[in-house]
Each structure stands twice: as C-alpha cells, then as structure tokens.
Amino acid sequence: MMDLLLVIVLTSLAMVITSLVAYGLYLYSLSATKSIAKPTKEKTMIYACGEDIDEKTATVSDVNLYVTIWNEIFKPLYDMLRKRIHTGILNDWFFWMFLLLIIAYIVIVLLGGVGSV
Amino acid sequence: MYETLRPLIPIFEVLIYPGIVFSFIVVIFTQWYRRKLYARMQNRVGPWITGPKGLLQPLADYVKLFFKEDIVVIRGHLKLPAFLLALSIGALIAVLLMLPISPFPIYAGFDIIVAIYLLVWPTLTLAALGFLTPSPYGATGSSRLLSLTLAYEVVYLLSVLVPVVLASRYLGTAYSLYLTSVTSWRLWTHPVLAVLMIIALFTAIISLQCKLMDKPFDIPDAEQEIVAGPFTEYSGPKLAFIIFIHDMEQYVNALIITYLFLGGPAPLVNAPVWAQAIVVAVKYLIVVLVLTWIKAMVARLRIDQAIKLFWKYMVPLSLFALIFASLV
Numbered sequence: 001m002m003d004l005l006l007v008i009v010l011t012s013l014a015m016v017i018t019s020l021v022a023y024g025l026y027l028y029s030l031s032a033t034k035s036i037a038k039p040t041k042e043k044t045m046i047y048a049c050g051e052d053i054d055e056k057t058a059t060v061s062d063v064n065l066y067v068t069i070w071n072e073i074f075k076p077l078y079d080m081l082r083k084r085i086h087t088g089i090l091n092d093w094f095f096w097m098f099l100l101l102i103i104a105y106i107v108i109v110l111l112g113g114v115g116s117v
Numbered sequence: 118m119y120e121t122l123r124p125l126i127p128i129f130e131v132l133i134y135p136g137i138v139f140s141f142i143v144v145i146f147t148q149w150y151r152r153k154l155y156a157r158m159q160n161r162v163g164p165w166i167t168g169p170k171g172l173l174q175p176l177a178d179y180v181k182l183f184f185k186e187d188i189v190v191i192r193g194h195l196k197l198p199a200f201l202l203a204l205s206i207g208a209l210i211a212v213l214l215m216l217p218i219s220p221f222p223i224y225a226g227f228d229i230i231v232a233i234y235l236l237v238w239p240t241l242t243l244a245a246l247g248f249l250t251p252s253p254y255g256a257t258g259s260s261r262l263l264s265l266t267l268a269y270e271v272v273y274l275l276s277v278l279v280p281v282v283l284a285s286r287y288l289g290t291a292y293s294l295y296l297t298s299v300t301s302w303r304l305w306t307h308p309v310l311a312v313l314m315i316i317a318l319f320t321a322i323i324s325l326q327c328k329l330m331d332k333p334f335d336i337p338d339a340e341q342e343i344v345a346g347p348f349t350e351y352s353g354p355k356l357a358f359i360i361f362i363h364d365m366e367q368y369v370n371a372l373i374i375t376y377l378f379l380g381g382p383a384p385l386v387n388a389p390v391w392a393q394a395i396v397v398a399v400k401y402l403i404v405v406l407v408l409t410w411i412k413a414m415v416a417r418l419r420i421d422q423a424i425k426l427f428w429k430y431m432v433p434l435s436l437f438a439l440i441f442a443s444l445v
Contacts, residue, residue, distance in 0.1 A: 007225040014131045014214055015207035022203035029183050029354040037186040044191050048253055055192050058251040065260035073421045
C-alpha cells in the first residue's frame with residue numbers, strides 16, 4: 001500500500017494533467033471561433049425578464065440570499081430555542097452554560113480523560 | 118520493454134483509460150442511455166437521428182457547443198470559469214484512478230478523505246460560476262446550490278462512509294476507497310451489516326440525485342424560476358464543460374455506488390476480467406436507471422422542503438447507519 005501523501009501527490013498530478021488538456025481544448029475553441037464571432041453591444045448586456053438591466057441592479061447580495069434561505073428554513077427551530085432558552089434572565093444563561101459544562105465533563109470522562117489522548 | 122514503458126503507464130491512465138478518452142466515451146453513452154430512458158418514461162422517442170438509434174446525439178451536442186462563440190457579459194470573467202471547470206474535470210478523473218476500474222489503482226490507508234475532497238470540487242465550481250457573472254439568476258442559483266450543498270453533501274459523506282467503516286472494521290481495508298471497493302460484496306453476507314448497507318445505499322442515491330441537481334432537487338437551475346441558475350450566462354465551450362461535468366459526476370458517483378454498495382463485479386469476483394466488466398457495467402446501468410426513474414417520477418421540491426427533507430430525515434438516517442456501523 002502507498003503512503004497517503006503519495007496518493008495526494010499522484011491524484012493532484014492527474015488533476016493537473018487533465019486540467020491542462022481541458023483548458024488547452026478551451027483555448028483551441030476560443031481561437032477556432034474567433035473568426036466567426038462578431039462583436040456587438042447587445043450580446044454582452046445583462047438581461048433579466050427580457051429587459052436589459054445595469055450591472056448594479058444585476059448584482060444581488062449573495063451573502064443575504066444564502067443566509068436568508070437558512071434562516072427561513074430553521075425559523076421554527078430558532079423560535080423554539082428563543083422562547084425556551086433566550087429568556088433574557090442571567091440565571092437561565094448560567095444554568096445552560098453549567099449544563100453544557102457537565103455534559104462536556106461526562107463526555108471527557110467517558111472517552112477516558114484528557115491524559116489518554 | 119515493460120520497464121521502458123513503465124513511466125508512461127500513469128500518463129496512459131490519465132489520458133486514455135480510465136482517464137479522458139474512456140470517460141468521454143462512457144459519458145456520451147450514459148447521456149444517450151439516460152435521455153432515451155427519460156424519453157421513454159415520458160412517452161417520447163428521445164434522440165434517434167444522429168448515429169444508430171441516436172447514439173451519437175450527445176457527441177453532436179458537445180461538438181456544436183464547443184464550436185459556438187463564448188459570450189461573456191459585461192464584468193463577467195472570460196477565462197477563470199473555464200480554468201475552474203477544467204480543474205473539476207481533473208478532480209473527477211483523479212477519483213477514477215482510485216477505483217478498481219483503473220488497471221493500476223492509486224490507494225493508501227484513509228484515502229477516502231482524498232476521494233471525498235475531490236468529489237466536492239465540481240459542486241463548488243458550479244456554485245462559483247454563478248458568482249462570476251453579474252446576473253441575478255446566477256447569484257440566486259448559486260445561493261440555492263450552496264444551501265443545498267450543506268444538506269446533501271453531509272448525507273452523501275455519511276452514506277459513503279458506512280461501507281468504508283464496515284469494511285475497515287471487519288475486512289481490514291484501512292479506510293481505503295479501492296480496498297473497500299474490491300471487498301464490499303462480503304458485507305452483504307451478514308444480515309445486520311446488509312441492513313446498514315441498504316439504509317446507506319438508499320440515502321446515498323437520494324443525496325446523489327441532489328448532487329446531480331436532478332428532479333426533485335433541480336432547485337439551483339429551476340428553469341421556470343431562474344432560467345438556468347448559475348449557468349444562465351454561459352454559452353459555447355463553457356456550457357459544454359458544464360454539461361460534461363454534470364455527466365462526469367453522474368458517471369463517477371454511480372460507479373462509486375456500484376463498487377462500494379453493490380459489490381462491483383460480485384458474484385463473479387473470480388471470473389475473467391471481461392466477465393467482471395460486464396457485471397460492473399450492468400450494475401452501473403441499473404444505478405443510472407434508478408436515478409432516471411426518480412427524475413421522471415417526481416416534481417420539483419422547494420428549497421426549504423428539500424433542506425428539511427435532508428436534515429429532518431436523511432441526516433438522522435445516515436447518521437444512524439454510520440453510528441451502528443462503528444458499533445456493531
């Protein structure tokens with residue numbers, strides 16, 4: 001059996017060789033279609049719903065989109081946690097932290113303690 | 118003679134078999150097979166003009182796209198997407214070299230981590246494409262794809278690990294993709310392990326359907342809502358690469374399922390190589406048939422429904438299988 005590092009090196013080499021071939025094909029395609037491509041303004045414009053829009057309008061805040069999906073999907077979970085855990089009372093917060101600490105200790109003890117790692 | 122040619126074997130593997138040339142042939146055949154099946158399930162004929170029974174239609178489509186103009190919208194990147202797509206094709210070819218399909222497979226203990234890493238490359242590339250052009254459809258599609266990735270990739274990872282963990286514990290395969298692939302058929306001989314394998318196979322197929330962005334998970338490129346999602350602004354050779362990566366993902370992952378879950382050439386493990394190849398090909402085509410059948414049978418889910426499906430049912434199910442695989 002090989003060393004894992006050798007596997008990483010070999011797969012990386014395979015990846016690079018294939019990528020060079022594929023990228024070379026792409027460059028060939030670019031050069032082959034250069035003569036038939038006619039530069040016009042309309043081709044490079046951004047369209048949405050059949051209308052051209054400026055690039056500022058076309059750019060959506062990706063972070064917002066991404067976070068929104070997760071927030072919407074796990075809303076019932078957030079609401080439940082907020083209602084039960086996030087009471088705003090400091091003593092409740094201490095209780096949860098203490099509980100987590102106890103769980104962490106139990107897990108560490110069950111796994112054999114820190115010294116055995 | 119053999120010693121002289123030996124340094125050329127890895128180059129042959131990457132370029133010819135099971136690398137670029139062989140993969141291209143398999144991809145063309147698989148795309149034709151899938152299109153034909155999908156058409157028959159919808160009471161259509163499917164491709165039938167180019168080549169015998171339309172067999173060369175996917176090739177004609179690739180050639181057509183390859184020689185079309187590569188249009189880049191204002192502020193879009195010209196060469197960066199093509200470079201990322203080329204790297205993804207490389208990642209998938211590299212995974213093939215780690216499977217028994219390769220005459221001289223690359224393997225080591227814990228190489229499953231490398232394989233999983235390489236399999237995530239295409240997904241992240243396809244997600245990046247949407248952000249590389251200023252298009253609301255592209256950004257929305259990529260955002261959806263990234264959200265889905267955090268759901269299905271977890272399930273796919275957990276599912277693939279089940280046979281790997283079981284084989285490592287019982288057959289001493291040291292968490293290697295290749296060694297697990299050649300011994301996984303033995304796991305079906307034990308009833309408890311077989312149950313775990315069935316659960317993992319089920320979750321792997323559902324998560325693979327999502328990885329391939331096929332119905333009911335074609336949410337990132339839902340054409341009625343966001344045109345083609347991350348791929349809306351791509352044309353010509355880049356679109357050919359995108360379609361090729363989709364087909365390659367299907368080929369490589371279906372092959373992984375064939376080897377890891379369905380036992381590869383079993384029951385003909387001691388038969389000649391050609392007989393083993395036929396068994397693997399038949400199992401591979403059955404996996405593709407199941408994926409196509411799901412695609413033809415169901416309608417698209419909403420993004421929240423899909424993520425809930427994975428986190429509520431698929432993650433616990435695959436996690437249960439993996440925990441039991443580690444304990445039994």
